[in-house]
Amino acid sequence: MEEDKSTSPAKAEVRILKDGPIMIKGVIRFRDSSGNVTTGEQELYICRCGGSANKPWCDETHKKIGIAY
Amino acid sequence: MDANDKKYTNGEITVFWQPKKCIHATTCYRELIEVFNPRKRPWVNMNGASTEEIVRVVKLCPTQALSFKYNNDIRDEEQKEKTAEGAETGAEVRVMEDGPLVVKGNFVIYDTDGKELKHLKLTSLCRCGSSHDLPYCDGTHRKIGFTGK
Numbered sequence: 490m491e492e493d494k495s496t497s498p499a500k501a502e503v504r505i506l507k508d509g510p511i512m513i514k515g516v517i518r519f520r521d522s523s524g525n526v527t528t529g530e531q532e533l534y535i536c537r538c539g540g541s542a543n544k545p546w547c548d549e550t551h552k553k554i555g556i557a558y
Numbered sequence: 559m560d561a562n563d564k565k566y567t568n569g570e571i572t573v574f575w576q577p578k579k580c581i582h583a584t585t586c587y588r589e590l591i592e593v594f595n596p597r598k599r600p601w602v603n604m605n606g607a608s609t610e611e612i613v614r615v616v617k618l619c620p621t622q623a624l625s626f627k628y629n630n631d632i633r634d635e636e637q638k639e640k641t642a643e644g645a646e647t648g649a650e651v652r653v654m655e656d657g658p659l660v661v662k663g664n665f666v667i668y669d670t671d672g673k674e675l676k677h678l679k680l681t682s683l684c685r686c687g688s689s690h691d692l693p694y695c696d697g698t699h700r701k702i703g704f705t706g707k
Contacts, residue, residue, distance in 0.1 A: 499666040500648025503683075505693040507670040511659060511683055516648040518663075522655035522707045528647070535659050536706070539687035544706040545653045558670060558692035 508556050510547035511535040521545065568604035571626050573616055575602065579623035586624060590615045594624075656705050658682040658695035669693065 501515030513519075513533045520526045522545070536544050538551035564575045586594035592606035594615070604612070616624045649665035661667070662680040669675050670693075682695040686704035689696045 499664050501663070501665040503649065503661055503665055503667040503681075505668065505670050505675075505683070511693070513649065513651055513661070515665070518647050518650045520650075520652045522653045533651070535653070535683075535685065537683070537685060537687060537693070539685060539704055539706065541706075545659070545685070556687055 505537070505558075508558070509551055510537050564600075564602075566600065566602040566604050567629060568609060568612075569629065570609050571613065571628050572632060573602060573604065573612065574625045574627070576623050576625075579621045581621050581623075583620050585618050585620060586615055589618060653685075653707070655707065657699055658685055 499515075501513065501517050504512040504514075506512055511534070513531070513535065515531075516529065517531045517533070518526065518528045519531060519533065534547040536547045536550070538554055538556045540550040540554045541548045542550065560576060560578055562577050564577075566573045566575070587596060590607055590611060593603055593612055595601055595603065595606075613626060616626045619625075648663060649661050650663040652660045654660060660680060660682050665677075667675045667677065667681060675693075683693050684691075684695045684699075685706060686699035686702060688698045688702050688704070690698065
């Protein structure tokens with residue numbers, strides 16, 4: 490894959506939280522698996538352990554089942 | 559825009575036709591049957607008269623069921639919209655059903671240790687927890703039968 494050389498300041502930040510979810514913060518166009526779209530300034534926590542009962546959102550299940558990363 | 563709306567162009571202008579607004583005043587075809595002929599399909603023939611003549615008659619439509627724009631203006635509008643979108647949106651984030659989280663656009667990504675990760679145009683992040691290349695997706699979700707909205 491090609492590396493993105495764009496120099497404009499990033500308007501969104503993605504953070505892989507240790508042993509936790511993916512945090513996405515900033516100006517985002519978010520599309521869920523049903524095709525629903527929300528746009529604008531947002532802060533989202535996406536399940537990364539595969540165990541959330543409320544996917545795609547994190548529900549803290551990772552604390553019970555653990556993530557390797 | 560309604561599903562029944564139509565547009566017709568001669569390369570210079572585009573005529574828009576919104577059937578819902580039409581009260582069949584018959585102005586258009588009394589004025590310019592060469593272009594607006596309800597017995598023909600398509601009922602608008604953009605080669606039937608000059609641009610000036612079509613514009614004149616479109617402007618006579620009492621309900622604005624017929625309207626027009628210059629194609630140059632349409633292009634300018636589209637360009638402006640694109641520029642605005644690019645400036646406003648940072649990341650475009652997509653949740654793939656039973657699969658990863660796909661992020662693209664204007665964003666920075668930090669790993670669990672706070673270091674910036676290599677910035678790809680399109681980055682797929684693991685959602686199943688079982689990738690061998692965390693935090694990225696490596697397709698393992700298919701093997702383990704991960705399901706998730």
